Amino acid sequence: MEFGNHMRSIKEKIEWAKRTYQRTCQEKEILDESISEMLKELEKKIARSSEVMKKNGVSRMCAECGDMSCCGEGIEERFDPVTILINYMLGVEVQEERVKKGWCIFLTERGCSLKAREIICINYLCDKIKEMLSLDELREVQLVCGEEMDLLFKLSEEIKKRLRRQ
Ligand code: SF4
Numbered sequence: 556m557e558f559g560n561h562m563r564s565i566k567e568k569i570e571w572a573k574r575t576y577q578r579t580c581q582e583k584e585i586l587d588e589s590i591s592e593m594l595k596e597l598e599k600k601i602a603r604s605s606e607v608m609k610k611n612g613v614s615r616m617c618a619e620c621g622d623m624s625c626c627g628e629g630i631e632e633r634f635d636p637v638t639i640l641i642n643y644m645l646g647v648e649v650q651e652e653r654v655k656k657g658w659c660i661f662l663t664e665r666g667c668s669l670k671a672r673e674i675i676c677i678n679y680l681c682d683k684i685k686e687m688l689s690l691d692e693l694r695e696v697q698l699v700c701g702e703e704m705d706l707l708f709k710l711s712e713e714i715k716k717r718l719r720r721q
Pocket residue numbers: 616617618620623624625626679680681682683684
């Protein structure tokens with residue numbers, strides 16, 4: 556089964572992820588025991604990253620950014636459709652319409668509406684944040700984010716292997 560490369564727009568990717576999730580969650584073709592375990596582990600890693608971001612003041616600073624946030628319109632076009640599929644698997648009701656012009660399609664007034672964010676989102680820390688954090692805090696943030704990204708990548712690759720077999 557082909558996925559990813561032929562899809563150009565974020566709407567197409569969301570539509571593909573939704574259809575694939577509806578099909579696979581009923582028939583368990585992809586959502587098998589091993590994938591379910593990895594999903595549970597990913598939720599824990601996401602929760603841990605979020606905890607560290609809150610503790611170190613990153614979440615507060617991002618919330619204060621408002622319209623100056625780095626979550627701008629167009630970033631969503633760089634999403635891998637499998638990352639959107641993972642969000643459906645994690646029970647996220649994926650937002651299909653942009654809340655505000657200039658914002659990423661997944662951004663809401665309360666921040667990002669996704670659980671599994673793309674590597675480019677997890678990995679990004681602006682200069683303002685880097686200046687605010689002590690070296691130890693920065694290392695801690697990078698460590699938890701690194702673990703989240705590693706697992707997201709592994710999970711995504713496992714899902715792709717199963718999709719290719721179909
Ligand atoms: S990473 Fe920096 S620019 Fe992006 S939302 Fe957070 S504070 Fe704002």
